[in-house]
Amino acid sequence: MRLPLLARWLLGAGVAVALAFIYVPLLVVVVTSFNSDSTFSWPPRGLTLRWWSAAAQNDGALDAVATSAKVGMAATAVALVLGTMAAFALSRHRFFGRETVSLLVVLPIALPGIVTGIALNNAFRTVLGLDLGFVSLVVAHATFCVVVVFNNVAARLRRLGGNVEEASMDLGATRLATFRMVTLPSLGSALLAGALLAFALSFDEIIVTTFTAGAEIETLPVWIFSNLFRPNSAPVVNVVGTVLIIASIVPIWLSQRLSGDTAGGRI
Amino acid sequence: MTAGAGAQVGLPRRTLLRRSSAALHRRPWLRLGGLLSAPLLWLGVAYLGSLAALLVTSFWSTDTFTGDVVRVWTLENFRQLWVEDVYRTVVLRTVGIAATVTVIDALLAFPIAFYMAKVAPPRVQKALVVAVLMPLWASYLVKAYAWRIMVSESGVVDSVIGVTPGFGLVAATLTLAYLWLPFMILPLFAGLQRLPDSLLDASGDLGAGPAFTFRSVVLPSVLPALVAGSIFTFSLSLGDYITVEIVGGPSQLLGNVVYDNIGAANNLPFAAAMASVTVAVMVCYLAAVRRTGALDNL
Numbered sequence: 411m412r413l414p415l416l417a418r419w420l421l422g423a424g425v426a427v428a429l430a431f432i433y434v435p436l437l438v439v440v441v442t443s444f445n446s447d448s449t450f451s452w453p454p455r456g457l458t459l460r461w462w463s464a465a466a467q468n469d470g471a472l473d474a475v476a477t478s479a480k481v482g483m484a485a486t487a488v489a490l491v492l493g494t495m496a497a498f499a500l501s502r503h504r505f506f507g508r509e510t511v512s513l514l515v516v517l518p519i520a521l522p523g524i525v526t527g528i529a530l531n532n533a534f535r536t537v538l539g540l541d542l543g544f545v546s547l548v549v550a551h552a553t554f555c556v557v558v559v560f561n562n563v564a565a566r567l568r569r570l571g572g573n574v575e576e577a578s579m580d581l582g583a584t585r586l587a588t589f590r591m592v593t594l595p596s597l598g599s600a601l602l603a604g605a606l607l608a609f610a611l612s613f614d615e616i617i618v619t620t621f622t623a624g625a626e627i628e629t630l631p632v633w634i635f636s637n638l639f640r641p642n643s644a645p646v647v648n649v650v651g652t653v654l655i656i657a658s659i660v661p662i663w664l665s666q667r668l669s670g671d672t673a674g675g676r677i
Numbered sequence: 678m679t680a681g682a683g684a685q686v687g688l689p690r691r692t693l694l695r696r697s698s699a700a701l702h703r704r705p706w707l708r709l710g711g712l713l714s715a716p717l718l719w720l721g722v723a724y725l726g727s728l729a730a731l732l733v734t735s736f737w738s739t740d741t742f743t744g745d746v747v748r749v750w751t752l753e754n755f756r757q758l759w760v761e762d763v764y765r766t767v768v769l770r771t772v773g774i775a776a777t778v779t780v781i782d783a784l785l786a787f788p789i790a791f792y793m794a795k796v797a798p799p800r801v802q803k804a805l806v807v808a809v810l811m812p813l814w815a816s817y818l819v820k821a822y823a824w825r826i827m828v829s830e831s832g833v834v835d836s837v838i839g840v841t842p843g844f845g846l847v848a849a850t851l852t853l854a855y856l857w858l859p860f861m862i863l864p865l866f867a868g869l870q871r872l873p874d875s876l877l878d879a880s881g882d883l884g885a886g887p888a889f890t891f892r893s894v895v896l897p898s899v900l901p902a903l904v905a906g907s908i909f910t911f912s913l914s915l916g917d918y919i920t921v922e923i924v925g926g927p928s929q930l931l932g933n934v935v936y937d938n939i940g941a942a943n944n945l946p947f948a949a950a951m952a953s954v955t956v957a958v959m960v961c962y963l964a965a966v967r968r969t970g971a972l973d974n975l
Binding site: 413414417420421422423424425427428429431432433434435436438439442453491492493495496498499505511514515517518520521522523524525526528529530531532533536537549552553556579582584585586610614616617621630631634635638647648650651654655658659661663 | 713727815818822832
């Protein structure tokens with residue numbers, strides 16, 4: 411659209427400021443991971459790969475990555491099942507209380523993380539009397555991952571409509587066969603996009619995790635948080651941070667390509 | 678040949694699978710119930726239940742000697758929250774910071790969202806969406822840590838501007854604004870995409886300058902999207918305690934009070950009371966914005 415020159419300049423400036431604001435801190439982390447000085451002074455006086463080799467040998471970090479991956483996969487699996495079921499229920503049926511259920515699905519992510527964290531902590535420890543550990547953590551993560559899967563699948567179901575499924579059943583397929591051969595393939599990329607987002611959400615989660623993981627489980631964010639303040643481990647944290655920044659490019663690009671619409675994202 | 682073949686083909690065998698499938702088809706409520714059972718059990722019973730348990734706990738208190746929760750109904754926790762200055766200050770401070778973060782994000786997000794939605798050619802638009810989304814998935818802790826690096830003594834901010842806010846509320850506000858910016862950009866972008874270009878052109882044709890068009894055409898239309906974004910920034914800032922620990926120095930926000938009361942002070946009822954205040958604030962906010970239609974934009 412045509413804008414007067416001043417407006418176009420202001421808009422361009424606004425875009426530049428926003429992009430700089432978004433990316434400068436990330437670049438700072440990347441550059442600092444090569445800083446030969448272990449303090450945060452800027453500009454860096456020298457560059458070194460010392461911290462990178464230290465990070466590669468750091469058992470704590472590597473174990474934390476494995477734990478995070480395991481928790482993430484488990485939580486994503488649960489969220490996939492629950493989210494898809496809820497998406498089908500809400501997209502294909504009209505019933506009393508539909509909006510309430512919709513709100514319920516969004517609630518774990520809409521409420522501040524600390525509330526979810528202590529509510530689940532209280533439920534596990536005080537009400538149920540169980541110890542915190544892998545199960546409690548997976549339950550907590552799955553709870554707020556459901557909404558991500560739900561949104562993706564519901565959006566796709568809305569776009570698909572029910573005609574193809576009805577045609578399939580008219581031609582004699584059972585519901586199960588229809589689901590397997592017609593619905594699931596069309597949902598495929600939405601499920602994958604939702605799963606990627608859910609995994610990323612779980613992998614990065616710290617607030618609810620500190621309340622529901624207990625003392626023995628150390629996911630990567632927990633490891634980062636406990637090493638953040640130690641001057642000796644800080645450089646390794648830099649390296650881990652850089653790896654995470656770079657590693658996050660691939661899933662998000664993939665997820666965008668899969669979900670197909672440009673307004674996809676956390677929600 | 679045709680008559681014989683037609684008579685022989687017949688119907689599919691009435692297996693259990695087919696019969697149950699047919700039964701489910703005739704009774705949609707059965708399908709619905711089956712579909713909803715697991716999610717509702719998980720979210721409705723387990724999650725809502727634990728929230729309710731938390732609320733109930735906020736009405737209890739702790740025995741000062743044993744540290745156990747005493748199940749005596751009392752409003753002592755809420756009274757403490759209301760009466761003691763320090764907690765009132767913390768709550769007001771947190772709400773203030775959350776509001777500031779929301780405003781900063783709205784101001785930063787609007788130009789780029791507008792550019793992405795209305796001005797950018799399609800390839801640039803797609804690239805920008807990826808560019809905006811990418812930091813979302815870079816770890817939250819890493820981003821807060823980046824700001825810690827930047828505002829520390831002789832860090833980036835210091836060497837560029839010459840002075841740094843250091844660890845404190847300003848740094849915390851900036852970091853929170855940084856963290857939640859994509860959550861403001863995306864709903865705004867979606868909302869602006871829905872605004873028809875022809876409206877803006879028509880406004881221009883009728884003689885309005887960009888500023889007037891912005892005020893009277895664009896702003897009212899994207900208000901739901903703006904509010905949807907603000908729900909995220911507000912809610913996320915309200916309960917955050919980790920950013921404050923990383924860049925906030927000695928400052929205390931609502932989340933820190935809750936966290937300290939769970940861990941060190943082992944005063945779960947009080948922490949629950951504080952958390953209930955958070956929920957109450959969010960519920961009021963959500964109820965207030967429901968009328969703007971923002972909840973459909975989530």
